[in-house]
Amino acid sequence: MPSDAPATPKIGYVLKMYPRFSETFIVSEILAREAAGEQIVVYSLRPPAGTRFHAELARVQAPAHQVPRASSARGFWASWASAGDDPALATGISRALPLLLAAAHDDAEQAIAVARMALAHGVTHLHAHFASTATTVARLAAAIAGLPYSFTAHAKDIFHAGVDPADLQAKLRDAHHAVTISDYNRRHLRSTFGPDACARLRLVRNGLELDRFPYLPRTQPAPVPRLLAVGRLVEKKGFALLVDAVARLRDRGIVCTLDIVGDGPLREPLAEQIARLDLSDRVWLRGPRTQSEVGAMLRGHDLFVAPFVVGSDGNADGLPTVLLEAMASGIPCVAAAVTAVPEVIRDGETGWLVPTGDVDALTDALIAALNAGAESARITDAAQRLVRRMHDSRAQAATLRVLVTDPPPACGQIDRAPMEVSA
Incomplete structure (x- = not known):
């Protein structure tokens, strides 16, 4: 000094x-x-x-x-x-x-x-x-x-x-x-x-205040897996792509639900997309939630999905805090490779990483994560260690x-x- x-x-x-x-x-x-x-x-x-x-x-x-x-x-x-x-x-x-x-x-x-x-x-x-x-x-x-x-x-x-x-x-x-x-x-x-x-x-x-995100690895697959996505309802979050992916899962006979947490200018277009794809019985827009509420949802869901895209104005996410919170909490994570996301989501090591904007790759990664079985614990263990070491x-x-x-x-x-x- x-x-x-x-x-x-x-x-x-x-x-x-x-x-x-x-x-x-x-x-x-x-x-x-x-x-x-x-x-x-x-x-x-x-x-x-x-x-x-x-x-x-x-x-x-x-x-x-x-x-x-x-x-x-x-x-x-x-x-x-x-x-x-x-x-x-x-x-x-x-x-x-x-x-x-x-x-x-x-x-x-x-x-x-x-x-x-x-x-x-x-x-x-x-x-x-x-x-x-x-x-x-x-x-x-x-x-x-x-x-x-x-x-x-x-x-x-x-x-x-x-x-x-x-x-x-x-x-x-x-x-x-x-x-x-x-x-x-x-x-x-x-x-x-x-x-x-x-x-x-x-x-x-x-x-992160790591003590606020106790590690709770998933030990058994849920009969109906619950997917969770969190963020402002804006283009760069890629939620429209995720809704399309859930429709593809349904068409392949894979039953799951999706909660999207957040609010923003794309709320109405997303609601219309959900209705158009006849997904109203399995995809819900939950609105904004507090950190403590999101923490409870991370513990209560089976897969966290962050389908980021680069916006038409060049805007892209850096490294959203909620993705780090998910990794610290023990929920398996699927994320798209924009900007710094590959620094924490390392494909097959700490999560499932997909090319941005690719609905086919996103759908395949969701299936792989849902069917990971015992391998999921190895991945979430590594994700939690990375967050504790770096964040x-x-x-x-x-x-x-x-x-x-x-x-x-x-x-x-x-x-x-x-x-x-x-x-």
Whole structure:
């Protein structure tokens, strides 16, 4: 730790929306860092959109602050004028003015507000999740407040067709460090931006509170196997492909049921597909569920299916937390090979891996998994060991703390041996 660094850093998390029902990995990360003794404060750029929240949220000690955003031009300029009355903010705004003038007005205004709050709260480092809006604001706020910032890159924020390469490169260049959650992502970023731009990029895999997912291997096949899929009802999850696969199983005389957990814009099209294929007696859209409810469903089902596809806009899943939770829980897993999924689902070793978008391969893999018998226990044992080794939130928190307290490498110092969480 540098000699001028505080003994106990205080980390300001800049998040687009907090809490968010689908982003359980952020809550798990904050809990792990707090358990390790770190001080956290959360800045949410948007108010929560939902009314249901996971029980684990109540365990978070970090105060959460809603970042103000003016609803009129008068309010916008009033926020700038107010900031100018604070000498520290005025100096910071002057220093960061070129960046602020190039930013969207909402981002600039909220960056000033985050900088003001961070200075008032004694924050020593800003960290954002997703390399999009949250990192834009964190970068601007850090420039105003004279603080270092970092961010975690996930999936949509680096793969979506709408990602601005020049903007992402600037964020990588200016960050104290950047984190990404998979080796696939790291290779993609390095091949896109080069090793110098990614000198401060580190691999830190998402973590689980492993004690919350007791291992319960399946010992006997169920008379009517129950399949489970969990995620937002959006294109990249591939649920339409899974519904087609269940229809093919039925046509082959294989009886099973499927519960799809989640909500989203494709709910109605999926419901129509289920009705059209005459699957209403065996496929159900269960709506959103809390983490504890999903945990119970993982224990009560026989096969977890993650039929990911690459969306028409280039969007693809990174490594959804629920897949790791399934592997930790002992339910056999079938998944499609997009982005980082092959890093955890290794075909025939920790699960059944299929080519993305291939309904025939998906159907065959479902049959193989349902007929695996005693072989299934060997596979789920290996899956659980992999998750415990690579995705323990305690190790994740320890690594993130080191990254904050260590000085950043000099530009051009290429990271040839990525820091990676291991239990």
